[in-house]
Structure formats: C-alpha cells, structure tokens
Amino acid sequence: AQRVTQPExxxxxxxxxxxxxxxxxxxxxxxxxxxxxxxxxQRLQLLLRHISRESIKGFTADLNKGETSFHLKKPFAQExxxxxxxxxxxxxxxxxxxxxxxxxxxVLA
Amino acid sequence: xxxxxxxPKYLVTQMGNDKSIKCEQNLGHDTMxxxxxxxxxxxKIMFSYNNKELIINETVPNRFSPKSPDxxxxxxxxxxxxxxxxxxxxxxxSVQGEKLFFGSGTQLSVL
Numbered sequence: 254a255q256r257v258t259q260p261e262x263x264x265x266x267x268x269x270x271x272x273x274x275x276x277x278x279x280x281x282x283x284x285x286x287x288x289x290x291x292x293x294x295q296r297l298q299l300l301l302r303h304i305s306r307e308s309i310k311g312f313t314a315d316l317n318k319g320e321t322s323f324h325l326k327k328p329f330a331q332e333x334x335x336x337x338x339x340x341x342x343x344x345x346x347x348x349x350x351x352x353x354x355x356x357x358x359x360v361l362a
Numbered sequence: 363x364x365x366x367x368x369x370p371k372y373l374v375t376q377m378g379n380d381k382s383i384k385c386e387q388n389l390g391h392d393t394m395x396x397x398x399x400x401x402x403x404x405x406k407i408m409f410s411y412n413n414k415e416l417i418i419n420e421t422v423p424n425r426f427s428p429k430s431p432d433x434x435x436x437x438x439x440x441x442x443x444x445x446x447x448x449x450x451x452x453x454x455x456s457v458q459g460e461k462l463f464f465g466s467g468t469q470l471s472v473l
Contacts, residue, residue: 296366297405297454297462337403348418348458349407349418349459350395350407351407352404352406354402354404355403355405
C-alpha cells in the first residue's frame, strides 16, 4: 500500500537556521514525489517536485530511493517560510495523490 | 481570475441535512478531485474525475456523491450530514494527473 509519513507535526526553528522537513514513503513501484505548501490564508500550492530537480524559494528536496525519503531542506530559514508543508506521492501512470499528515513549520524571529 | 473556485466558502448546517459544494476550474484541466482535510490537517483523497469519468473512488460513505456535469465542474453532494463530516473540503484540478491546483476550501460545520 502507498503511504507517506511526515514524522513531525510541528517544527520550530530560528530565522537563519537550517531547516529539514522529513518525508518517508512506502511504495513498491516508481513514485513521483512532491512538496506542497499552504501559507496562512492562502490555498495549497505546489512547492516543488522531484523530477524537476529545482530549487524553489531556497528549498530543495532529493529523492533517496534507498531510504525511501524525500526530505525538504533549506539552509537558512526565513520568517516567511512559516507554513504548513505536505509531502505527497503519486504512483506513476495514475492520477492519485497520497498526502502525508503535514508538518507545520514555524520560523521564529 | 480565480483558477479553481469553490462555493460556498463556509457551510454551517444541522445534522441530517443534505448539502452540496460546488467547484469550477477555468484552467482547461481534464482531471478534478475532492479532498477532505480533517481537524488534524490530514488530507485524504475522496474522488477524482477525468473527462467526466469517475476514476478514483476511495472508501467514502455512500452519503457522499460526486457529480461532474462537464470537465470544468465537479460538485459534491452530501446526504444526511453527520457530525463527523465536519472538515474542510478541497477541490483540485490537474492535467493528466500532473501538478495539482487547489481551490481555497469549503469549511463545513455540522451542528
């Protein structure tokens, strides 16, 4: 069965500190992994996807198939990064997204 | 122009009532979804339509019935509302299952 695990419900870091939001998945096939973000009073939106291998707003995420992980990282957190972050998995060739339980990131001044 | 719009934004109703939530997208996408976000912020897929055809139907009570009159619309009708139905319901759309575009959500409160 497909599953996405985000072990931290809440992550608090100080401004300028590195941040890592953890995501582990369970899927026997070849997954597509995504990070979605929901800022306060805004709708959920795509932050990045593993196949793009890009950095968005300073965030990066590397798919590690050996560890079945897709952790989201940023070297220097900013206050505007405070939001709810969801890791999501989509099985290749399907339309079904499975979301993790989300991690609320709070960046403290 | 709002890409994915849901109405109403808030819905407060009594147990046992029947209610509908509407969703429209003007992106020309072929796939639409309904997700439920519970009080713990857990997002769970409920239904998905591709070109008006139901392609995902998760374990959801029969009281929930989606309807897609055309590719741009996906409505959700809920019969005999229960307390446990209280949640935020999100509509989303995509092209061929790619990047999801979400609506702003409908907060349903069942009293």
